[in-house]
Amino acid sequence: MSTQTNGTTMTNGPQHANGSDKERVVIIGSGNWQVLSTLGSAIASVAAKNVLLHHELFHPEVKMWVFEEDYEGKPLTRVINETHMNPRYLPDIPLGDNVTAEPDLGKALQGATALVFVMPHQFFRKALDGIKGKVSQNARAVSLIKGVDVHGTKIQAYATIVNEELGISCSSLSGANIATEVAEGKFSESTLGVPSPDGFEGDPDTLPDARLWKPLFDTKTFSISVVADVEGVGLCGALKNIVAVAAGFIDGLGWGSNSKAAIMRIGMNEIKDFSLEYFPTTRAETFLEQSCGIADIITSCLGGRNRKVAEAMVKEGKPFQELEESMLKGQKLQGPETALHVHEFLAARGTKRPGGYPLFDAVWRICYEGAKPESIIDKL
Template identity: 50%
Template sequence: MTTTPTNTITPPRPTTIFSRTSFQGASKEMSFSSVPASPPTQALSEMDIGSTVTTPAVTRPSSPIEALPASPLPSGKHRVAIIGSGSWGSALAKIAAENVWKHRDDFHREVRMWVREKHVNGKKLTEIINRTHQNSRYLPDIALPKNLVAVPHLKDVVKDATLLVFVTPHQFLHTVLRELAAPGVITPGARAITAIKGVEVNGTDIQTFASLIESKLGTPTSALSGANIAIEVAQEQFCETTIGVPSESDAKLWYSVFHSTNFHVSCIPDVAGVSLSGALKNVVALAAGFVDGLRLGGNTKAAILRIGLQEMKGFCMEFFEGSKPETFSDESAGIADLITTCYGGRNRKCAEEFVKTGQSFDKIEQKLLNGQKLQGTATAEEVNNFLVARKRAHAYPLFEKVYQISFKGVSPQEIVRGL
């Protein structure tokens, strides 16, 4: 079994990139230097991308963290590629593009974002994004940095990239990995991070998407998850996120890509815990949506959240050796993300609609999600199949009930029976 699996406020700046669950010897302060100029008002497509830009020493931005791990590229700079362009992918791309521009001594200033080409009002979505600097389909009315470039071909997006950010719908991940695994596509020495929620199940084996990416591409892979509603992140409302990392070097790199004044990053050495919490909370959110659809009230919903958190933690501790319970109790990826998702996420919303209308989740997804994919139902099915294969479904009654209601025609009113 695989076991690795719009107002803004300015909060106090953290003193370290590492969380309470930290790496040994990582107590040295590592923080951002002063913020230089914003991305240019002129689009990069209108500039000489290949030219060498010399910045006077007095204004040249310093490294966000001392001694970032070296880039394998001849330039010595890291290049970020965003694989996915939905609302969450676009929000993360916005943060990454802003950060690499501020710290362009360490990063190539252009960030490429893979967009599966669609037509919006007769025009290509990539052309709309690159001309208007807005993702009108998935993240409308949010200004994107002009150094963020939408690209329709995956190989062009990852060319010379050293830092790969996976944020595609989970249904497309295998197709993406097959293309990237071809010889010569991925830069040797590249690192990856996944913000995709879900798990991979094969009989009695279960694997996180971080582990899947690492096994297919040979890239050290981290996982990002937290109480992060995409539109609120894009609007720069203060929030926190958690990154599970395999090493301190990965922590330094991903912190420098994503940490900002209003998007606080906590790095912990628990890739599996962050991955699993991000996946399993969507199953609990379906249960919360059933409760909302039944109008059962705050007491019942609070009970569902408590039971759900216990099952999330128990599942991870039982099947992923080395996972830490503190990930669920102390980190944004745990209890904070569960609360946010059970009150404001798409899985809760669709589950409530499921109860109220009796429509299938496929129809509800088409009606409410604007072409995006529902994650909780797929995860509920995968987790149930795994637990049945392991003869452990009885130990996780909430997960079992969500599966039965979603796929077996059991009445939503049964959600609280036998818990």
């Protein structure tokens, strides 16, 4: 049974169409998407251990939808299922004998009640078309997708789209999480945003979706904090990539730690203000107190591909599209496209924020309008 609150479906209990009272987990997205492929495999490895630990709640098998590709003359899914590793994207890390790679999305979804979305936002809509009509209305989802969806004056986080398009409850998971370190068991934190009733001020760990997702992800070395703020968590994961691009420009210019710290602070404020202005259910403390907020800003601005490619843009004088091809084998960055979407939205909608969002705008101008990287501070 489910109810609708704050625009998000909340599920009250596991009354499953698969005839079982145990949740069946599927990871949607572990194919040739580089960083997010690694994250999908890392999350699968965490989930594989926890479904066995919490056997009273979960079915022991974790399915992982993998976009099929060749690996040393064999289908990647066969290699994963034979070796219980993903040698292309997460080498030498055991996924667990109970993880099953499946190239057919429909088969991967059979009986699934706990859907974990891990994919670049550019591919989400196509995947969603293949999911519609194949998911039980008693299923629940969690989004690890980094991005925002913009159509004119309308902007949405991806958890909201899952909720609206599939009619199921969707949470968000984001934090300062380098995927390989998560899989290797190095200590890190992440934030889980779950649906809540209007005006909820209680313990978010008691909410229905927290009781599903926290046992699936929380470990001694992957610590999960729960907040009643689905959109805030998702927006942090999306917008921080714009700030990471800005930090990469600073590195490329050689401006040093003072400049980079200033960019990080300004970027954090723009993320917070933007989210609070256009997503009224978000909470300021999510950005300032949680791993998905300030901690992820720090991690993304110190490392990661958005920062790395932006630095190369300055030093090599090449556009990010060309560097994607050479540095990332044609895969897409999240930061520049998110900056473009935010620019298009602000141009259509406008803002009440004095001075607008100058850092977001500067990243868009440098990436798409040919502005000089030095101009990043002109309107700050």
